[in-house]
Amino acid sequence: MKIALLGGTGDIGEGLALRWAIAGHEIVIGSRKEEKAKKASESYIERLENQGYSPDIKGFENGKAAEDADIVVVSIPYEHMESTIKGIRESFSDQIVVSPLVPMKKVRGSFVYSVPEKGCAALELRDLLPEGVSVVSAFQNVSAVKLADISKTLDYDVVVCGDDEKSKKMIMELAEQIPHLRALDGGILENSMMVEAMTPLLITVAIKNGMKNLSIKFI
Ligand SMILES: NC(=O)c1ccc[n+]([C@@H]2O[C@H](COP(=O)([O-])OP(=O)(O)OC[C@H]3O[C@@H](n4cnc5c(N)ncnc54)[C@H](OP(=O)(O)O)[C@@H]3O)[C@@H](O)[C@H]2O)c1
DSSP states (O other), X not given: OEXXXXXXXXXXXXXXXXXXXXXXXXXXXXXXXXXXXXXXXXXXXXXXXXXXXXXXXXXXXXXXXXXXXXEEEEOSOXXXXXXXXXXXXXXXSSOEXXXXXXXXXXXXXXXXXXXXXXXXXXXXXXXXXXTTOEEEEOOTTSOXXXXXXXXXXXXXXXEEEESOHHHHHHHHHHHHTSTTOEEEEOOSGGGHHHHHHHHHHHHHHHHHTXXXXXXXXXX
């Protein structure tokens, strides 16, 4: 599978790139600057080769990265999602687009969910993309730090939401190719709101209770 990570030079992009490259996928790092994407891909390749893997990772500007990919992950901060997608809208056709997006802000020492006009980031993303693109939300609650540390076992759950069952199943399978992650079907895309809202709570609980990089597990 060819997977493009828009803003794949950043924190969550790095972890997903490393983990899915290990699983044998063709990874394309996207960036606003092609040079930055190439530099990031070279550093990911070096890290993986040092561990004995043979990764297939390339770097391009975001639009080019999205063009031929089967799956595109919008791994950029929510504040820049709209301008980025509008700028490269013609690069999308019938891909599955994954939203790990979490709109949040800090209020009186706590992180709170910043409810978007349409209810959640994943619904906003869907409405910005051309018809034919299938939006699935996932990975909002996974710590990028732990994801990027490939020696770490990720014994967590990933709640996956989406309106197209086939696309959702595909992303659930992709999530489970990261060892020990369990993908759970979270229903339709509207439910992404609750999954997104969990992240500022995880961060607040971590800060207030002296914990670090929390994720979730349903028991
Ligand atoms: N960090 C986590 O633990 C975590 C966990 C779960 C979900 N998420 C979600 O995943 C998304 C990415 O988070 P992150 O922590 O990986 O973000 P990040 O590291 O802060 O940024 C990711 C990338 O976004 C691009 N970017 C920055 N400013 C931009 C702008 N003005 N316009 C377009 N692109 C811009 C940059 O790429 P270039 O400079 O190369 O263009 C940057 O490397 C967020 O929506 C976040 O809520 C994060």
